[in-house]
Amino acid sequence: MKRQYHIGQTVVPYEVNWSADRETIGLSVDTSMELTVTAPMSATHDDVEAALDEKQPWILETLYGLGEQKDPPLDKEFLSGEKLLYRGRQYRLKVQEGDVPEPTLSFDGNTFTLRVHRFDKPGDDVSVRRKRQAVVDWYLERARRELEERVETHASKLGATDATVDVLDLGDRWGEYHEGTVRLHWRLILAPVRIQDYVVVHELAHEKHDEHSPGFWNTVGSVVPDYEDRRRWLRLNGNTLTV
Known part of the structure; x- marks a missing residue:
């Protein structure tokens, strides 16, 4: 009620x-x-x-x-010339036809390349969904590897050396801590690393503090002194971290 x-x-x-x-x-x-x-x-x-x-x-x-909050970006059609967000930066997308059963995304450090089957026509709803899934799969793979590294980097600073990491879709939450596991939203891989670090430290601090008490924020601030600026950035720009 x-x-x-x-x-x-x-x-x-x-x-x-x-x-x-x-x-x-x-x-x-x-x-x-x-x-x-x-x-x-x-x-x-x-x-x-x-x-x-x-x-x-x-x-x-x-x-x-x-x-x-800033408005979310317009839906993409995954066409050459569009840009994809990664670690806080926009990178150009290039679409190429190839002998592939499913769309696949790769990244060379400067440009994203999306290889698609010749039947994946621009503007077709099914094709757009297939392309989007390929992009999401790439982000998920990167997020699982890179966000786990961010947790490992900060866990020792907070005495949370036994913490495990789970990267998944958390809906409208960026992270949560539950019984020794740090759960992080895969879309954090779109954010600048300094924002990723804020969320990671925030969740790790919950190992010792259940609530957002002064002690909790002191713990966060011991690793991320400008956490208030980073928290505000995420609150204002979180809607833009989308595919």
Whole structure:
């Protein structure tokens, strides 16, 4: 059931998900600016309201940031001359016909080359989906390798040497930490490395801190001193990190 939380004249709709696996109350805001509260079964509505009161600054900051977000780019048709984003930079795409059963993407450091079958005609919806899947597959492979390296780079700094890494589609979340596993959205491979590092350090810090407490942010800041700038960049530009 939808409920409402009031911050002055601002009304924030929210929904509570009760979970037997939760020990603390957590908050998240999606791109539609709706707030979700995940609470343990033992929590009361008063406990939820108290958590919302405590997190008022975070709620306002997050909602304000979502309102400033840049619009996502227009859908691609995967034609020669378009550009693909990788590690914060745009690279030209070149499409070549070849004797391939499925579209395949490669990258030489300067240009992306998408090899397609002669029946993969420009503008055809099925062909566009096939091309897009080839691009996503390439990003996934790179993300699994490179994001794991970013985790290895920072884990020792935070004493999280046993952390494992899972790269997948996390929907509207960039990362999460669960029982020793850092889960990262594959689309982070599109972001500048400094932004990847912020998300990695953020999630690794959750090994010692469940909540976004002052201690948590001190831990993040010990490795990424300008984390507030990086967090703001991701909040404003996250919509542009798409295929």
